[in-house]
Amino acid sequence: MLAACSTDAGGVNQPPTLSIDVTSEISATVGEDVVRVTLTAEDPEGGAVTLSMVNKPERAEFQANGSWGVFTWDPISSDVTPAGPLELVFVATDERGASTEKVVLVVVLAGNGVPRFVSSSSVLHNVGSGPVSFEVKVRDDDSNDVIIRMPEGFAPEGSDLTKTGEFTAQFGWQPTAEQVQQRIHTVKFVATDGVNDPVEQDVTIILKKDSSTNTTPDSSGCLFEDTVTYEPLKAQRNTSDYVISARLTGVGGYDRLTLNYTTGDAFNDYSADWKSVEMTPEGDRFVGVIPNPLGPEISEIYYELCAINDDPTEEENFPVLCGPSSLYDGFLAYPPSENECEDDSFSYVDDFESASDIPGDEWLYRRMCEGKDDFFEVGLGTNQEATIYFTFPTWANPTIEVYNIDGVLEETATNSTCGGFTDVFVANTGAPTKKYLKVIGNAEATDFSYQVTGSVVSTADPSTCIDAQYEPNEEASNATAVTSASAMFSGLEICRSDDVDVFSIQASVGQQIKVRAEFQSSIADIDLKLFSPTQEVGRSKSAVGYSLGIGDVEEITYVVKTSGTFHAMVYSVDNPNRYSFTVEVTEAPMTCTDTDSFEPNNTQATAKLFFEGTTDNLQSCGFENDWYSFYVFNSLDSYEVELTPDAGAFTMTYAVEFWNTFGKISEATLSAGKFKATLYPIGTGEYFIVVKPILDGTYSLKLTRFSTI
Secondary structure, three states: OOOOOOOOOOOOOOOOEEEEOOOOEEEEEOOOOOEEEEEEEEOOOOOOEEEEEEOOOOOOEEEEEOOEEEEEEOOOHHHOOOOOOEEEEEEEEEOOOOEEEEEEEEEEEOOOOOOEEOOOOEEEEEHHHOOEEEEEEEEOOOOOOOEEEOOOOOOOOOOEEEEOOOOEEEEEEOOOHHHHHHOEEEEEEEEEOOOOOOEEEEEEEEEEOOOOOOOOOOOOOOHHHHHEEEOOOOOEOOOOOEEEEEEEOOHHHOOEEEEEEEOOOOOOOOOOOOEEEEOEEEOOEEEEEEOOOOOOOOEEEEEEEEEEOOOOOHHHOOOEEEEOOOOOEEEEEOOOOOOOOOOOOOOOOOOOOOOEEOOOOOOEEEEEOOOOOEEEEEEEOOOEEEEEEEEOOOOOOOEEEEEOOOOOEEEEOOOOOOOOEEEEEEEEOOOOEEEEEEEEOEOOEOOEEEEEEEEEEEOOOHHHOOOHHHOOOOOHHHOEEEOOOEEEEEEEEEOOOOOEEEEEEEEOOOEEEEEEEEEOOOOOOEEEEEEOOOOOOOOOOOOOEEEOOOOOEEEEEEEOOOOEEEEEEEEEOOOOEEEEEEEEEEEOOOOOOOOOOOOOOOOHHHOEEOOOEEEEEEEEEOOEOEEEEEEEOOOOOEEEEEEEEOOOOOOOOEEEEEEEOOEEEEEOEEEOOEEEEEEOOOOOEEEEEEEEEOOOEEEEEEEEEEOOO
16 A cells, blocks of 8 residues: 655755845944844745844844844944954744854944934924924933033024933924914024034924815825926835935925825824935935834835925925825835735725725725725715715826716726826716725736725705805906905805815005905814916915914915916815905005115025125115125124114114024114124024115115134
C-alpha cells in the first residue's frame, strides 16, 4: 500500500533572510543626524518571521510588524562613543527557531552644542476651534536650560509666550477679527543658552476659517490648480516617509508653500490635529515630507498645500491660497507587509437594495477597490432637488452613475476638471421617489478612500428663501442692483449653505464705498467680499476688499480707484442665516496727490531707500502711508528717526514707526512738535520707517545713527 505524499516536518529548515538598508558601519553627529535602519526579512519556507534587536540604546525606537522593521535613534551628547563604536544587533527568527543576525556598528560623534529649534516653522489653525496655541521646543545637548523669548514687534499684537520647561515654551494668541482677515502672521522666536550666539526661528501662522462638516468643494473654477502643481500620492506600502513635490506656476505672485497634513477625520472633525511644515525650495520646486506612521493598521492621511503671498497687492489680495479645490487630497498608508487593496466594512453594500443613505450633515467615509462597486440612495419629495458631492484623491477618476427608482441608468456624472471631486445634481417634480448612485471601482479608481455628502432643498415654493424677491442673485449677471447712494436691505437670507447673494454698486473715482452685513454669528458665520469692476466675481476669486471676521458684523470701506460697477458678495461659511445689508457711497474723506521723489512708496514692498541725514518737503496724503527702508550693518548701533511737520501744520497727527520684515518694533512719541522714535536692532539687515498721516501735508524726516565704535 502506497503512503500519501506529505511535507516532511523533520527536513532541513532554512534560516530566514535578513536585509538592511545601511552599511555595516555608520556614523552620526549629535544634534545633526538621526540613525535610521530599515529591515526586511523572508522565510524561504514561507512561514512567519519575527524581528527583534539586541541592546537597544536608550530613547531609541524599534518598530517591527511581520517581515519588516524600522530602528530610529536620535543620539544625545551622553551617547558619544570615544571608546569605540556601538554594536546594534538585529535578529530575524522563523517559526521553527532558526535565526539570522545583522550587525551595524555606530560611531556617535560630538555635536557643536548650539541650541536648535525642533518645533515646526509653520502652524495651521482653524479660528473656530479657539485660541492659537502651540509649543515652541528647542534642543541643546550640552545645556541644562535655554532661554526662549519672543522679541517685541516680531509677533502678532495680543500674543504671549510662557516658559513651560527647560527647553520648551507655549505660544498663545486669540486673534481679533482684523487679524483673522489678514490670514497670514509671522512670529520670531530667539533661543540662547548663554554660551553660544542666539539662534532664531520664524514661524508662519496660517489662520483658516472653515467648517469641515458643511464645506463643499469649489466648483466655480480651478484657481488653486492654476497656481500650484504637484504629483499626488497613491496608496503607500513602504517604510520610508512620504515626499510631496510641488511647483508654483507664477499665477497670483505667491512666494512659498506649506504642507499641512493629518491622520484625523479632516472632513468631519472641526478640531482635527493638523501638522504643518514649510516646504523646502529645491530648484524650481518645493519639497515637503509627511512622516510614515508605521502602524499595524491602515491609516488615512489627508493633506493640503497652501501657497503664501508675502506681499499681496490690493487687486491680488489673497495672502494664502490652500487646495486642492476638492478640499483635501489623501492616500492610504498601509503597513509595508500588506500587498492587497483592503475594502471598508461596508463591502456588503453592493446593489440597489442595500444602498446607503447619503447624510446631509456630515461626510460619509468609504474605500474603493477595483471590481468593488458602492451604492447610495437619496430620497426626493415632490418639487425637491439634491446636490450630492463626492471627493476623492486628485489622481483618481472613478465612474459615478445615476439611476432612477427602477434601476434604469439616467446619466454618468462628469468629474471636475480640477480633479478630486464630482457634484451630482438630481431633481424631482413628480411623486416622491428615489435616485440611486453607483460608484464604480476600476483601474483608474482603486485603492483609495472617498467621501460623500448631500443636501436636499425644496424648489416649488419661492418663499423657501425669505428674500425670494431678490433671487436669483448668485453672480454678477443677476446681481441685486443698489440704485441709490445709501440703501438698506433687511430680512435677507443665505438660505442654503452654498447660497450667495451678490449686489451691484455704481461708484466713481474719488468716492468711498462702505458695505456692512449684520447677523447672529451664533447661528452661522457670514463673510463679505467687494469686487472691483475689473475683477471676476466668485467665492474663490480675488477681491479688493474682504471682511472675514468671527463676530456679528462684517464691514468693508473702500476708496474707489477705478470707476464702474462694483459687486459685493455675502456668503455663509457654514450654515444658512439671516442678515441685514447696508450700502453707502459717499465722497472720499479727502483727495491728495503725493508726488515727492520717493513715490510710489505706500507699501512695504515699494519702500524707498532712505539715507542718514535730513530730507525736507516730503508730501503726505491722509491715510496713505509712506515707507522708507535702510540697512543695519552693525546690530550694536542704535538709530533715531525724527519727523517734523512743516510750519503752520503742527496740529496734524502722524504716527511714525520702526519696522522690520515681520512687523512693528517701536513707535514715535510727540515732543515739542516733533515725532521721535528710537530703534535698537536685534540683528543686521533691512529695516523700515513707516510714516502714517491722518491729514494731507508736508514734513521733513531725519535719520541718525549712533555708532558703538
